[in-house]
Amino acid sequence: MNDAKKLGIKDELKKFIINNYLLGAKNAKISDDDSFLEEGIIDSIGVIELTNHIQRTCGIKIHVAEIVPQNFDTLNNLEKYINRKLHSK
């Protein structure tokens, strides 16, 4: 899990999203409840890239049926979803 272990899941995902989708801009901010779908931060290919990143860094398998807004729309939702997956492993 590398960075995910060092930083914690939410902070690692925040870093990934800021670096990749907000180009690491110095003033780039994303709060834990910001909807990165509704705010247009991540598009359809972005969701697939994010899914691949989570699978790689957290060591979980994400099924397509689980790629839904209630799991993927905010950092808080993503963290809850990943923790559920990690605990059910």
Add this chain to the structure above:
Amino acid sequence: MKLCKTCVLPSNFPHVVFDNEGVCSACRQFVGKKRLARIKAEYKRKFERVIKDTRSRHSYDLLMCYSGGKDSTYALSLLKRKYGLKILAFTFDNGFVPDRTYINIRNVVEKLGVDHIFFKPRFEVLKKIFNAALKRNLYSAKTLDRASPVCTSCMGMVKYSALKTAIEKDIPLIAFGWSPGQAPVTSSVLKIDPKMMKSMQAAIKPPLSKVAGKEIDGYFPPDSYYRKSANFPMFVHPLELFPYNEKKILAFIKGLGWKMPSGIDLNATNCLLNSLADEAHIAKYKFHPYAGEIAALVREGYMTRREGLAHLPVKKSAKVLSAVKKKLGI
């Protein structure tokens, strides 16, 4: 600025770092050709299962987003000839389709025996969008790695107008002719939850609405289309799953009556606007909008580095550029 010694990524490409040997982080992190081949084989099996499960249950098996360019022409022929699907080919006419492309489209759909429709939005709407996208990025910063804002605008309208058409005509699959470098292999067979698809529309529709107002509403599925999860179309991009060789593709589609239009480059064999969009992108962001795609094709072994490098200078025709600018009022 230096280029990766293995692929063709420039050192100023977003998020990429170079090591002491001059190799980029994308190449260092690449899973390798063998592992990639295994993933592709897994997705090809998924693709063929999906084809088997959906075939002959609807008036059309698949809606093909058919630009008339070389890749979508090849994808269309694969889907028709190898899998025998009943296909509706769908062309989004952005106002910059070369004359020769119209002939190519007619030749190819007649030769393959597929139904075909054009969707041509009013040019006054497209003109507003393209002019804005030439001046600034309208979308998430990450989209700049994959395409110019002009191309992202077009692709967004293509994707959602195709989705709207597929839902209206009850077509279970939507296909794109993306090259293997254009999207992750894990997106080559993709069932997206309708609510997720509606949420993702937020990445493209509001930025377009800001520029063109309600004029663009008709290009997107209304909210009610996302309420039904049964029979919501799946997305596939099959070129990811088959051998991809540009020279062989060009030779093959010649047999379908396809000829290279003049005044365009190999990166977009269906669009006269592309060179201007590439120039604007390079001037503003200092890297070629196709660098990521071409680098991936080189890294994954579909193209030699030399062939990749040949794709990166913007090949422009002064006559075409002047006509395009005139049409856009620049």
